[in-house]
Amino acid sequence: MSGxxxxxxxxxxxxxxxxxxxxxTVWVAFQDVDTHLWGVHIALNPVIAxxxxxxxxxxxxxxxxxxxxxxxxxxxxxxxxxxxLGILLVMTMGDxxxxxxxxLPGN
Amino acid sequence: xxxxxxxxxxxxxxxxxDSMEQQHGATTLGMWLFLVQEIMFFGGLxxxxxxxxxxxxxxxxxxxNTLDIRWGAINTAILIGSSxxxxxxxxxxxxxxxxxxVLFLGFTMLLGAGFLGVKAAEYHxxxxxxxxxxxxxxxxxxDKRFQGVDxxxxxxxxxxxxxxxxxxxxxxxxxxxxxxxxLVKSWKGRFSPEYNSPVELTGxxxxxxxxxxxxxxxxxxxxxxxxxx
Numbered sequence: 001m002s003g004x005x006x007x008x009x010x011x012x013x014x015x016x017x018x019x020x021x022x023x024x025t026v027w028v029a030f031q032d033v034d035t036h037l038w039g040v041h042i043a044l045n046p047v048i049a050x051x052x053x054x055x056x057x058x059x060x061x062x063x064x065x066x067x068x069x070x071x072x073x074x075x076x077x078x079x080x081x082x083x084x085l086g087i088l089l090v091m092t093m094g095d096x097x098x099x100x101x102x103x104l105p106g107n
Numbered sequence: 108x109x110x111x112x113x114x115x116x117x118x119x120x121x122x123x124x125d126s127m128e129q130q131h132g133a134t135t136l137g138m139w140l141f142l143v144q145e146i147m148f149f150g151g152l153x154x155x156x157x158x159x160x161x162x163x164x165x166x167x168x169x170x171x172n173t174l175d176i177r178w179g180a181i182n183t184a185i186l187i188g189s190s191x192x193x194x195x196x197x198x199x200x201x202x203x204x205x206x207x208x209v210l211f212l213g214f215t216m217l218l219g220a221g222f223l224g225v226k227a228a229e230y231h232x233x234x235x236x237x238x239x240x241x242x243x244x245x246x247x248x249x250d251k252r253f254q255g256v257d258x259x260x261x262x263x264x265x266x267x268x269x270x271x272x273x274x275x276x277x278x279x280x281x282x283x284x285x286x287x288x289x290l291v292k293s294w295k296g297r298f299s300p301e302y303n304s305p306v307e308l309t310g311x312x313x314x315x316x317x318x319x320x321x322x323x324x325x326x327x328x329x330x331x332x333x334x335x336x
Contacts, residue, residue, distance in 0.1 A: 003131065003307055005201045006194075015191040022183050022324075026176060029329040045333060049325035057318045064194045064314045066307075071132065074139055081143030085150045092154050096161055 004069035014063045018056050025052040119302040131304050138308040142315050149319050152274065156267050156326060163260040164331070169252050170264030171330035173238060175229070179328035182225045183320065189218035190317045197310045200293070200303035208293045208306070215313065216286050219279055226276055233265070240266045252335065268327055275323060278316045285309050 025048075033044040062068040067078055117127055124130035160167045196211035237245040240262045246253045253261065289309055292298065298306055 003135065003201070005198065008195065008198055011191060011194045011198070014194075015187065018187045018190075019184060022180065022187065025325055025329065026180050029176075029325070029332040032333055034333075043331075045329075045331070046325075049329055050322075053322050053325050056321045060190065060314050060318050060321070064190055064317075065311055070135070073132075074136060077136065077139045077143060081139075081146045084143075085146050088147070088150050088154055089157065093157055093161070096158050 003066055006063065006066060006069065010063055014059050017059055021052050021056050025049055028052070117301055119297075127301060134304050134308060135311075138311050142311060145315060149271075149274070152267070152271050153322065153326075156271065159260075159263055159267065160326075160330070163257070163263065166256045166260030167264045168331035168335065169256045170238075170261045170268070171327060172252050172332065172335045173236070174268075174328050175232075176328055176332070178225055178229050179324050182222050183324045185218050185222045185225070186317050186320050189215050189222070190314050192218065193310050193313045197303070197307050200298045200306040201300055203300045205293065205296055205298075208298065209290060212286055212290045212293055212306075216283055216290070219283050219286070223276060223279055223283075226272065230269075233269075238265050240269065271323055271327065275316065275319050278319070282309075282313050282316055285312070 028048050029045060031045075033048060035042050035044055061078065067075060120127055120130060124133065192211045192214040196208055196215060199205075199207035199211055233239055237243050244258075244262050244265070246258045246261060286309065289306060292305070
């Protein structure tokens with residue numbers, strides 16, 4: 001018994017989407033997408049780059065890695081993995097970003 | 108669930124499983140559990156990267172701007188292409204086409220080797236430019252990209268660059284080793300529509316390594332490009 005057989009045209013479609021997104025991420029890196037929000041200067045380039053990378057990763061996980069067609073147990077396992085990665089990144093960065101906000105003695 | 112006697116008595120069925128379905132489900136879950144710990148392993152490297160990028164942004168931007176986007180983009184395309192051929196290899200295994208399976212595994216290995224070749228050329232350029240962290244590390248003081256940045260922080264960027272791309276490349280080398288074993292087994296006709304879990308699980312590993320690069324490319328090559336040009 002083997003896993004779900006994904007039609008080849010889906011693989012070709014995902015490949016085309018991944019290539020297009022790669023070109024898009026290179027192009028957008030050279031564009032001026034900085035913005036100002038309530039007087040705060042915000043560089044949007046890294047945000048867009050990470051959003052594109054996450055879209056690409058999602059396409060790979062769902063279609064190339066068959067998670068869309070997998071059992072609920074596999075889906076929960078994959079989701080738990082990325083959720084834990086999220087905890088690591090969000091809590092660590094939340095700490096480092098907010099350290100500058102309050103001036104404490106010796107800081 | 109009912110199983111056909113043929114499937115239950117497949118020679119590839121290990122004695123501790125009741126059926127090929129159960130064996131496939133268990134091995135898929137096992138592979139994903141391995142990949143989840145790989146996510147945490149690379150996650151640690153990415154976290155270090157984000158913390159220091161926040162702290163020394165200008166130095167990271169200067170270091171990133173010494174990397175050649177063309178090579179990075181070409182390698183991204185090569186790796187995405189190898190993921191396509193890997194997916195097509197899995198399809199060939201599932202539909203029992205032995206020659207196509209051998210062919211696509213071969214293509215995947217060629218593209219993987221091409222990626223490592225480009226990486227080697229990039230590393231070579233970094234050694235020549237004295238951008239490799241260590242006693243020989245040196246930044247050209249006339250280069251205006253390095254004006255006003257602390258060299259030790261640029262060195263930190265390159266330490267992370269070599270640690271992350273090096274660990275990624277190591278995974279590629281291991282992947283190539285696994286693929287060469289699969290290539291021989293495929294040639295001998297060991298895989299069939301009934302039994303192809305090794306091909307599918309190697310595919311999962313290969314695609315995971317692709318995902319790591321999908322994040323490495325923008326994070327290492329595309330830092331603050333707009334303000335530097």
